[in-house]
Amino acid sequence: MKRKYEAMIVFDTKGKEEGIDTLVSTVSKEIEKAGGKLEQIDNLGKRQFPFNPRHVEAGTFVSIHFEAESAVVDAVQAKLKLHENIYQQFYLRSEAKK
Numbered sequence: 001m002k003r004k005y006e007a008m009i010v011f012d013t014k015g016k017e018e019g020i021d022t023l024v025s026t027v028s029k030e031i032e033k034a035g036g037k038l039e040q041i042d043n044l045g046k047r048q049f050p051f052n053p054r055h056v057e058a059g060t061f062v063s064i065h066f067e068a069e070s071a072v073v074d075a076v077q078a079k080l081k082l083h084e085n086i087y088q089q090f091y092l093r094s095e096a097k098k
Contacts, residue, residue, distance in 0.1 A: 002067050004039070004094040007031075009080070010059040012087040013046075020060050023085055028064065034075045036068035059087050065094070 011023050020043065028038055044061040073091050080086050 002037075002069055004065065004067050005036075005073055006092045006094055007064040007066070007076075008090045008092070009062045009064065009086060010088040011062065011085055012056050012059055013085065014056065014058070016085055018085065020062075024062055024064075026083075027062075027080065027086075030079055031064065031066055031068070031072075031076050034068070034072045034079070036066040036072050036076065038064065038066050040065040054087075056087055 007027075009027055011020060013020060013023070024041060024043070028041065031038060040063075042063040042065075044063060046058055046060045048058045049056065077089060077091060080089055
C-alpha cells in the first residue's frame with residue numbers, strides 16, 4: 001500500500017564542491033530509483049545549529065514529499081546513510097487530509 005511521506009534531509013556542504021541542487025537531484029533520483037513518486041521538493045535554506053555536533057556548524061535543510069511503499073523508505077534511508085554529504089535524515093508518514 002502506497003503512502004505519503006515527508007523526508008527532511010540535512011546536507012553538510014561545508015568544504016564541498018557540489019552545489020545543493022546537485023545533491024538534491026541525487027537524493028530525488030535515489031527515491032525514484034527505489035520506487036517512490038516525488039510530489040514536492042522544498043529547499044528550506046541553510047541554518048545554524050544551536051551547538052556543533054560532530055564539528056558541523058550549519059546545514060542546508062531540504063524537505064521532500066513523496067509517495068511510496070514502506071519498504072522504499074527503508075531502502076532509501078539505508079542507501080543515503082552511506083552518502084558523505086548527508087548529515088542527517090528523518091522520514092515522517094504524512095496523514096491523509098480529511
